[in-house]
Amino acid sequence: MFLLGLEATSELSWREQRWGRHFLEAEQSFVAVYEPYCKNWAKNIRIQDSRPANGPSPVSKPIARMQEKMRTWDAQLINFKSELPAFIVKPVSRVCKYPLLIDSLLKETSPETYPYYDELSNGLASMKRVVDKINAAERQVENIQLAASLCDRVIDWKGLNPATFGALLLDDIHAVSKDDKRRECYVFLFEEIVLFCVSAPGFPPVTQQFGNPHWRPWQTPLALKSHIFVADIMQTQSPETLPNTSSYPFELWCTGKENSRVQLWTIHMRYTSHREQWETEIKPFILKCAERRAHERSLRRTRRVPVVSTEQAEHSGFDSDDSESADTPTAESSQVSKLPSI
Incomplete structure (x- = not known):
């Protein structure tokens, strides 16, 4: 018709x-x-x-x-x-x-x-x-x-259980920086966690795979370098960029158990559309986790008994990797006293 x-x-x-x-x-x-x-x-x-x-x-x-x-x-x-x-x-x-x-x-x-x-x-x-x-x-x-x-x-999940990650929302290859370390990673955004992976030992780094017609990124063995639980993400921010820029940073501000320090992860997107997709996908889950924490605090005040936190494991930066060095030298990060306004 x-x-x-x-x-x-x-x-x-x-x-x-x-x-x-x-x-x-x-x-x-x-x-x-x-x-x-x-x-x-x-x-x-x-x-x-x-x-x-x-x-x-x-x-x-x-x-x-x-x-x-x-x-x-x-x-x-x-x-x-x-x-x-x-x-x-x-x-x-x-x-x-x-x-x-x-x-x-x-x-x-x-x-x-x-x-x-x-x-x-x-x-x-x-x-x-x-x-x-x-x-x-x-x-x-x-x-x-x-x-x-x-x-x-993934050759070693380091104690993580993939069955608890929820649905996969987004994936791509991005440059990721934290504590003055920066490297290209396979980044996977799940409902409950963000994974940062690199090529497994014995396989070419991701930066050497671009342009290879036989490369199948979904088949490459991976090593898990670090992760962030979505429940620990306090807020996100998309800093302004200069015209004709080739990188669009997307910041994740996370709670940290070490010295109560707030941690900043920056994912450098190649296109502004990628950053918008991350904003759209991750914001509802951050709000959901914030509501869950508020509900737990309310129960704790009401019952006046300790409530076991659902927050999971403290974050660390990228694991050391003798075979693949970071793009920039490590520097001591200063304590972040407050979050930037959105």
Whole structure:
């Protein structure tokens, strides 16, 4: 119906063409169709990409048999490894381009020259919502798979239990600094904890992996260098940056047990959008933990008995690593007397 509607609209005169209406009417249908499609696509692409060259297939036997048959059809139909993924993702790419197409129409019109300008603008908003939901669905699948793979990739959890981390929200490679130490890390934001990891001993550092076409960051064995419990994060801050900067710092101010010292961790993002994502994802969990602490204090005052704190383990800086030195020398950090205003 959507395609038929577009074709019928194209036959009308310009002032009668209501392009925005079709996108508004199709919003729920697009979400119902493409959200599960993207979930399955993201899941299958990661499974296929992680399959060993000569090892057993991680998929079911019927699917594995179909894969083998399709490989024999490469010359006649499509290359299974290089062309099939691009072919499967085409419908998703088309939907994600709709906002760009509608926006180009809006730029060529105005409320004075086009009677359905507002409707077209609303159509643009509806397609942006569709794309956001599709991207969120794809990220959800990828995060579930990535979180599961970490259980095997991290060589030593140092007493931490991955089952208590909650859902994985964000991950990327960032420069991280604390106490005048700075290094590139794999950073994982879970609902309950932030992990800072580096490549395991015997594997190239992350800075040497960029540009390697065979690098699979989700398969690299990792060493856990440090962590922050979300319950210990008191507040976050995004300092102002100079124009044309290449780094966007995101500060985490945390409670510290050592000499009651407040600890400052800075994650240096490559894009301002990354920093905004962190703000959006982590703020609700910080507020939730603050409310839980307030509730515990209220119970303690009411019952006048000690309440076992749910706060976990004291933080430390990066562990020493003889094989990989920090970018800057260590310096004694001064005690922070108060937090900066947000």
